[in-house]
Amino acid sequence: MPLGILRDDKLEHVPGTAPLSDQNKNDTEYAGVDASLLKHDSTGKIVLVPQPSDSINDPYNWPKMKKFLFVAAFLYGCGCVGAIGPLLGAGFVPLSAELDVPLPKFISGFQGALICAIGVGSLVCNTLAVKYGKRPIYLITSLGLAVTCFWAAAAKSFPSLVAAGIADVWFVHERGFITGLFNLGVLGGINLGPPIAGPVIQYAGYKTCLYAMGGAFVLQLILTFLFMPETAFVRSSTLNIDTTAHTIAVNEKTVEEHVEGSEAHHNASARPLVDKKISFAREMLPYSGYVNHVSLWRVAVEPFKLLASPIVLWAVLLFTTILAWLVGISIASSQIFSAPPYSFSIVEVGATNVSSFVAGLLGSFISGPAIDGVSKFMARKNKGIFEPEFRLPIMVVFVLLTAGGFFGWGEAAYQLSPWPVPVVVCLGLINLGAQLGTTCLITYLVDCHREQAGEALGVINFFKNFFVFGLTFYFNTWIADDGVRNVFFTLAGITIGVTLLTIPMYIFGKKSRSWVYRHNITLTSG
Numbered sequence: 001m002p003l004g005i006l007r008d009d010k011l012e013h014v015p016g017t018a019p020l021s022d023q024n025k026n027d028t029e030y031a032g033v034d035a036s037l038l039k040h041d042s043t044g045k046i047v048l049v050p051q052p053s054d055s056i057n058d059p060y061n062w063p064k065m066k067k068f069l070f071v072a073a074f075l076y077g078c079g080c081v082g083a084i085g086p087l088l089g090a091g092f093v094p095l096s097a098e099l100d101v102p103l104p105k106f107i108s109g110f111q112g113a114l115i116c117a118i119g120v121g122s123l124v125c126n127t128l129a130v131k132y133g134k135r136p137i138y139l140i141t142s143l144g145l146a147v148t149c150f151w152a153a154a155a156k157s158f159p160s161l162v163a164a165g166i167a168d169v170w171f172v173h174e175r176g177f178i179t180g181l182f183n184l185g186v187l188g189g190i191n192l193g194p195p196i197a198g199p200v201i202q203y204a205g206y207k208t209c210l211y212a213m214g215g216a217f218v219l220q221l222i223l224t225f226l227f228m229p230e231t232a233f234v235r236s237s238t239l240n241i242d243t244t245a246h247t248i249a250v251n252e253k254t255v256e257e258h259v260e261g262s263e264a265h266h267n268a269s270a271r272p273l274v275d276k277k278i279s280f281a282r283e284m285l286p287y288s289g290y291v292n293h294v295s296l297w298r299v300a301v302e303p304f305k306l307l308a309s310p311i312v313l314w315a316v317l318l319f320t321t322i323l324a325w326l327v328g329i330s331i332a333s334s335q336i337f338s339a340p341p342y343s344f345s346i347v348e349v350g351a352t353n354v355s356s357f358v359a360g361l362l363g364s365f366i367s368g369p370a371i372d373g374v375s376k377f378m379a380r381k382n383k384g385i386f387e388p389e390f391r392l393p394i395m396v397v398f399v400l401l402t403a404g405g406f407f408g409w410g411e412a413a414y415q416l417s418p419w420p421v422p423v424v425v426c427l428g429l430i431n432l433g434a435q436l437g438t439t440c441l442i443t444y445l446v447d448c449h450r451e452q453a454g455e456a457l458g459v460i461n462f463f464k465n466f467f468v469f470g471l472t473f474y475f476n477t478w479i480a481d482d483g484v485r486n487v488f489f490t491l492a493g494i495t496i497g498v499t500l501l502t503i504p505m506y507i508f509g510k511k512s513r514s515w516v517y518r519h520n521i522t523l524t525s526g
Contacts, residue, residue: 003378006507008514016388016448016513035129053489056277059231070231073223075185080216082189083197084114084145086330086353087213091346093334108472115327115469118461126458127300133290135230142221149214153207161181187435188364190326191356194333198350229283232290305454308521311448312456314505318406318441320464321498322402322434327468328475329430334511335476336484341416352423359428363435369392371440373509388447389509392502394440399499401433403492410488437499486490 008014039051052060062070088095096106121141129137163381200209282288292299306312337344337352371394378390409426411417445460446453479487505512 003382003387003390004264004507005387005510007331008511010518011514014170014510014514014515016450018386019384019509021081043350044514047134055233058233058343069227070229071405073220073227074481076223077138077220079189079192080213080220081145082186083193084189084213085150087193087197088201088206091198091206091334091349092331093338094346095201095206099245104473107219107476115472118465122301122458122461122465123300126303126454127296130299130454131294131296133232135228135289136287138213138224139221140229141287142217142224146214146221149210153210153214174400182252187326187360187431187438188357190330191353191360191415191431193348194330194353195357196350198347202346213309225284228516230290232288232292255295261410264359299455303452305521306449306452306456306459306517309449309456309516310505311445311509311516312459314417314501315441315445315456317498317501318437319460319494320467322437323464324468324471325402325406325417325495326431326434326490329427330472331472332479335479336413337419342419344419352427355424355428356431359431360435363432363439366432367394367436367439369441370397370436388444388513389506390445391440391444392506392509394436395499395502397497398433398437401429402437403433403435403495405429406488406492406495410485410492413484413488448509449516 048139052058055061058120058522092102092107096103099106101109119144126136197209214294268394280393307316334346337349364516371391373384374393375390381388395467405426405428408429409422412421412426445456449456
């Protein structure tokens with residue numbers, strides 16, 4: 001039992017388990033592989049997981065600057081997408097009055113339609129990205145977002161307004177930090193959008209806000225075109241030390257577990273790879289010509305098979321809980337803070353999100369190093385062998401911060417505490433916890449289902465968004481009927497209950513990964 005994780009006796013090597021250092025080279029988790037075959041980071045101390053190919057065009061082999069430019073463009077795009085949902089949140093109360101629509105109907109119509117579109121769109125876009133590569137989808141969606149924002153700004157009625165509504169590039173020991181940055185983009189957009197949009201809505205109108213958002217997506221389109229080349233890549237010359245159970249692929253051949261290292265090395269170098277660097281001009285083409293020879297229908301439907309994975313089910317529950325409550329706060333902020341005892345203006349309601357943004361920014365710098373650091377420490381204690389479950393201890397911090405923030409806000413509302421208590425302290429705790437929690441679960445999910453990470457995240461977003469869609473119909477009415485204290489205490493209790501599922505996930509995680517592999521809960525080609 002490595003550090004409390006139950007061993008699996010069905011597979012010699014459980015996918016997801018991998019060497020993170022050369023400590024104890026003879027360990028049976030990767031026996032049969034000559035350690036000299038394994039590629040390391042620049043320090044020579046950390047084994048690269050996944051193992052990159054020898055190709056200069058492999059995204060794992062991109063220069064650091066190219067990777068970070070990709071991340072910067074992606075982060076900006078995530079921020080813009082994150083900002084769309086709560087963009088008009090600070091003005092929901094006055095806007096519903098301006099358009100003569102009841103507040104619950106306005107929120108469920110505007111916010112709900114957007115959430116449904118994201119839920120369905122994530123699956124459609126993921127299906128096309130698996131089949132034809134990611135770059136054309138990035139470009140098309142960036143253009144579509146710009147166009148629909150301009151359409152929404154030009155809308156003359158509420159129905160028209162409603163109608164407008166990580167695994168490819170980074171190694172295991174880097175994913176926590178990079179996932180933290182991606183989450184900063186999404187959560188940062190959610191939290192920074194309202195403070196910026198509030199003054200614009202109050203002094204220039206919501207249409208100006210939507211026009212500005214359209215301009216932001218035009219910039220995103222340019223960044224995508226310049227800095228986000230295709231990352232879909234077929235690797236035929238790698239040691240798959242983290243995804244296979246019995247054999248390790250080398251140069252389209254296999255090295256059985258008990259083959260001598262010298263023989264494996266001979267096979268790996270028998271046919272040297274001839275590779276020419278793809279030119280910048282070719283990378284700028286909207287479509288690289290990548291095609292995955294798998295049925296488009298199968299790619300669309302089979303991600304739902306992943307719901308049979310205990311890991312994906314756990315992630316669905318946690319991710320839905322974390323993001324749903326954040327969306328709930330965004331749609332209720334105007335209702336809570338526009339009313340006495342706060343009586344905030346649109347600008348002031350928007351400004352309440354500043355503390356959330358600061359907390360998210362702080363969390364992005366803490367979560368990645370903390371999750372990666374804990375994983376590396378536990379891997380060293382485990383004789384150099386990394387288990388994805390080593391990501392999960394950070395969930396203790398998540399539940400303490402998030403539940404504490406909801407309990408604190410609920411009590412502050414009951415006691416009519418000064419606004420800094422709910423706004424600065426409680427919102428800050430909730431968002432800091434959310435950054436830690438989402439970074440942890442996404443990193444864990446990618447480690448366990450690296451080859452199906454996109455599909456898994458698509459399914460998770462699908463169910464999360466439809467839960468949130470339902471939430472938009474009753475959340476404001478729930479607060480009006482039961483009060484902030486009772487609602488937020490309930491949210492805290494649900495958060496604690498769902499997070500406790502992390503304990504059996506940690507203990508049985510390795511057995512779950514084995515069960516998923518043995519029962520072929522993956523996408524099949526053909």
